[in-house]
Amino acid sequence: MSAEIASVGEIESVVQLVRRNGRVLFRGQNVNKPLLPRIARVGEEKGISYEEVYQIEQRMLDRFKRESAPLLGGFRPQSDWDWLSLAQHQGLPTRLLDWTANALAALWFAVASDPPRDEENGVVWALSVDPTNEKSPSNTENPFDLRRTYVFQPFHIDRRITAQAGWFSVHRYSEERGRFISLDRNAKFKRSLSRYSVPAHVFSRLRGELRVVGMTQATMFPDLPGLCADIQAECIGSYRSPENI
DSSP states (O other): OOSBOOSHHHHHHHHHHHGGGSOEEEEEESSOOOOOOHHHHHHHHHTOOHHHHHHHHHHHHHHHHHHSGGGTTTOOOSSHHHHHHHHHHTTOOOSEEEEESOHHHHHHHHHSSOOSSTTOOEEEEEEEOOGGGBOOOOTTSOGGGOSSOEEEOOOSOSHHHHHTTEEEEEOOEETTTTEEOOGGGOTTTGGGEEEEEEOGGGHHHHHHHHHHTTOOHHHHSOSHHHHHHHHHHHHHOOOOOOOOO
16 A cells, blocks of 8 residues: 555555554654654754753653642652653653554644644654563663663553553663664664655645544643644634644
8 A cells, every 4th residue: 555644544544454463553743753752852952961861851750740749630640650651741851752552643643733844744653563562561660771662551640641542662772872762763663663654735634534533632632721722723723733742
């Protein structure tokens, strides 16, 4: 089949093609960029060493732990895996990269906001998960000291994680190479990845098709900001989406 998605119907063909290999995860991006977590991209963009990035990441998460309690409604995460998952879905840069078990959700993230350059296409990634690359989070294991990169399903501690059928890849820093390794260049993952282009000129039409099947800002972000953004999108036609982390 063509490695391009230009309609909602074509995402079903992608699913049928890749699902034969067991668990499949998806990721949508409005531009084609390496599969790196945001904390790694921030470090590279600003020329910050890993030691500094690590310290910044720890400081941000520590502050998030201290100051988020009044906003959690009595709930408190039980481990750093939970804290990272929650912080990631609320927009804090972490070593996690978002994935979803829902192919339509991935397509929605690919087209929810227009690409920064008119002619630049979006992408949907499909990852056939090798069981050896999947991890079950443990309260006794430190996600900052992993010896390799894994994918994991977080506990549904946040409405956004549930609504988006959220999964994550948790990225290890390679001391040998002096940087985080993107999933598309990671030897344990790159052969399990498929990439599908989403033409920039179909973004608007795909948003309309996705709305018909119930994929909207309000369903992806089931909170008041998500509802207000969706009302604006429907009534004014201007989508404003949080950055695809």
